Amino acid sequence: MKYASQAVAKPYFAFAMLLFVGQIVFGLILGTQYIIGDFLFPEIPFNVARMVHTNLLIVWLLFAFMGATYYLVPEEAQTELWSPKLGYALFWVFAIAGVLTILGYLLVPYSTLADITGNKYFPTMGREFLEQPTITKVGIALVVVGFIFNILMTVLKGRKTVVNMVLITGLIGLGVFWMFAFYNPMSLVMDKYFWWWVVHLWVEGVWELILGAILAFILIKTTGVDREVVEKWLYLIIAMALISGILGTGHHYFFMGAPEYWLWIGSIFSAIEPLPFFLMVLFAFSMLKQRRREHPNKAAVTWAVGCTIMAFLGAGVWGFLHTLAPVNYYTHGSQLTAAHGHLAFFGAYAMIAMAIISYSWPKLHGRECNSPQAQRMEILSCWVMSISMLAITLLLSWAGWIQIELQRLPDDAGALGYMQTQDAIMHVYWMRLIAGIGFAVGLGMYLYSFIVARNTREQSPALIKAA
């Protein structure tokens, strides 16, 4: 750790991992409820478990992005963070608001939560991913504004690097598009239209800038390749991300009441969206090939390279599968969508979060990298999680195919109903649950590797010297 204030990242990373565990617990509950419909009913109904699962995902990723920013911005800017105190204060605000919101979901019916948080005065609740009470949404906005302010002040007084600029642009974009969470028009079409300005323009727009910047930082550090080379790649990647991703929003406007021209615009631009993800794979391998040093943190390199491959598969390949309007006509909202959503979120954003944690956690604790034993465990956990998530994806794609074949392709008279189709997929959902347990084991191994690291630190004096 070069700057003392980088330590602000610690609680963010630790809390992110705690919420990740929570997300997976609720994933397993959901996977079980798909098979045993009234599992944990009425205590935790499916809709509540789903909301907790997806909200925990978004919130832990935000914690991880903030941790990553607090770690890498001072190092890039070569100066201490403007206000570590503000960083810690915002951590507590965000953590407490987050916990209260999740407790609210679990302890009272959703409509009661809407009532007691005054949703009727400023209605924003009730939409997928944006279920948070309005006051939580305001809290998130304030935390993001304070956070960006702190980071801007830091960068202004320090060295301005391309990595920092791209990261900050992405974070400002994250804040700007969050504003659309407050816009809730009466018309369902208009509602969905702008809902995607948060959901799509985050993951297929500004978050790609955050992903690109964190990836570039890790690759600069671990390969020692010249900044100029890395920066050219980064520019190319983010240009392609924005060129394809902004109008690519149209792939959500196909059959929802928006004008017909979106069929063409959405299909054409989103068909280009896999390109930035493919460029990230080339970027990572090209950096490895040109590397000037063997970095001892092999685990971080594994996560970073793995991230580009899995993101390309999940976002690029599985996204492309259903992005053309004539295909999406049959696949929309099926298990194929869930297959893509899982692999894309995991590959792109969960993996980059684990990559930066893997790189920076040892440094935050005064050593260059974790002991070889700990790294072996961690690299294995990367494989277990990746293979389990690929299995979940393939199984859900299979489930999606059955759904499309029985429910979507036949004419009205020949098509099975929704629930009858679900019965025909039950065996696949069993396998998905098993793959989910595999994933949970992988996550356990990842977290355990940090305990191994702590216990084996003393046995590896070379590592401490390197730090």
Ligand code: HEM
């Ligand atoms: C890391 C980037 C990405 C993430 C995290 C992501 C995630 C998701 C998620 C969670 C959904 C489901 C939304 C819902 O609940 O309705 C979705 C839908 C969709 N995604 Fe992505 N996605 C990414 C990139 C892409 C790319 C690059 C493409 C196209 C090449 C794509 C094409 C689609 C399409 C067409 C849908 C709508 C599916 C439907 O009609 O049901 N996605 N995505």
Ligand code: HEM
């Ligand atoms: C133990 C592993 C997991 C299981 C069993 C699981 C299961 C589920 C289930 C059953 C749903 C609801 C689908 C529906 O509405 O019909 C869901 C939604 C979702 N999960 Fe997971 N999940 C797991 C892990 C993950 C991970 C690791 C991520 C991302 C990093 C993730 C991201 C999501 C997303 C984005 C959605 C919303 C999908 C959409 O709208 O299409 N899940 N999950």
Ligand SMILES: [Fe+2]
């Ligand atoms: Fe999209």
